[in-house]
Amino acid sequence: IARRPNYRRILLKLSGEALMGEQGYGVDVKVARSVAEEIKAVHDAGVEVAIVVGGGNIFRGVSASAQDMDRASADYIGMLATVMNAVVLQDALEKLGVYTRVMSAIDIPQVAEPFIRRRAIRHLEKGRVVIFAAGTGNPYFTTDSAAALRALEIKADVILKATKVEGIYSADPAKDETAELYDRISYQEVLEQQLKIMDASAISLCMDNNLPIIVFNMKTPGNIVRVIMGEPGVGTQVS
Numbered sequence: 205i206a207r208r209p210n211y212r213r214i215l216l217k218l219s220g221e222a223l224m225g226e227q228g229y230g231v232d233v234k235v236a237r238s239v240a241e242e243i244k245a246v247h248d249a250g251v252e253v254a255i256v257v258g259g260g261n262i263f264r265g266v267s268a269s270a271q272d273m274d275r276a277s278a279d280y281i282g283m284l285a286t287v288m289n290a291v292v293l294q295d296a297l298e299k300l301g302v303y304t305r306v307m308s309a310i311d312i313p314q315v316a317e318p319f320i321r322r323r324a325i326r327h328l329e330k331g332r333v334v335i336f337a338a339g340t341g342n343p344y345f346t347t348d349s350a351a352a353l354r355a356l357e358i359k360a361d362v363i364l365k366a367t368k369v370e371g372i373y374s375a376d377p378a379k380d381e382t383a384e385l386y387d388r389i390s391y392q393e394v395l396e397q398q399l400k401i402m403d404a405s406a407i408s409l410c411m412d413n414n415l416p417i418i419v420f421n422m423k424t425p426g427n428i429v430r431v432i433m434g435e436p437g438v439g440t441q442v443s
């Protein structure tokens with residue numbers, strides 16, 4: 205019997221690093237392709253997919269402001285970096301035959317559609333993968349906050365936060381052998397323990413609106429499909 209996915213509409217948060225590969229900076233086109241294959245599998249399962257992509261593989265506002273750049277200017281560059289990643293992802297998905305739209309929070313009409321909430325929803329209903337670029341469009345925010353905001357706006361059932369680890373642990377698994385992977389954890393615990401999975405403003409926004417987050421390892425092939433199918437033991441749910 206074919207299993208049905210647990211979700212109708214998801215918002216996938218990909219950090220810029222997810223497109224970077226081993227090179228330490230920028231974009232690895234081969235990595236982008238494998239990320240696109242993972243996303244296609246979710247789309248093929250009949251789930252509506254929206255994506256918020258980060259920009260940390262190219263530019264991070266806080267790091268530049270630490271080197272004495274004006275924070276707001278640096279953040280705008282960071283947002284533009286996310287637009288580049290969004291177009292990379294769009295290209296990779298369309299090479300696989302998946303229709304996509306990039307919607308930007310900063311108007312760049314030659315490159316991307318402007319973000320219009322109702323239009324984004326329409327694209328999703330028509331089976332297009334929507335990639336949200338330029339974060340929230342505001343400095344002093346992150347793409348994690350953009351993910352929470354957009355997920356609420358489009359009424360996504362869940363945020364899937366792609367990371368390089370299996371989920372949320374009781375301690376840093378790289379340093380502590382006894383670290384346990386949580387199956388579930390509350391927003392409050394994430395905030396109180398200052399677990400660095402998403403910034404606090406993104407977590408609070410999800411908490412205030414009861415939007416669940418699943419933190420999972422995107423590096424393991426097939427994991428994202430396991431998450432949408434609700435396979436036990438994959439990732440940690442924050443709710």
Ligand code: UDP
Binds near residue numbers: 346
């Ligand atoms: N950014 C911003 N406002 C937003 C989203 C992003 O100013 O709403 C800037 C910020 O400088 C950030 C950069 O864009 O450092 C890249 O985004 P982020 O660090 O969230 O990317 P990720 O860590 O997910 O790759």
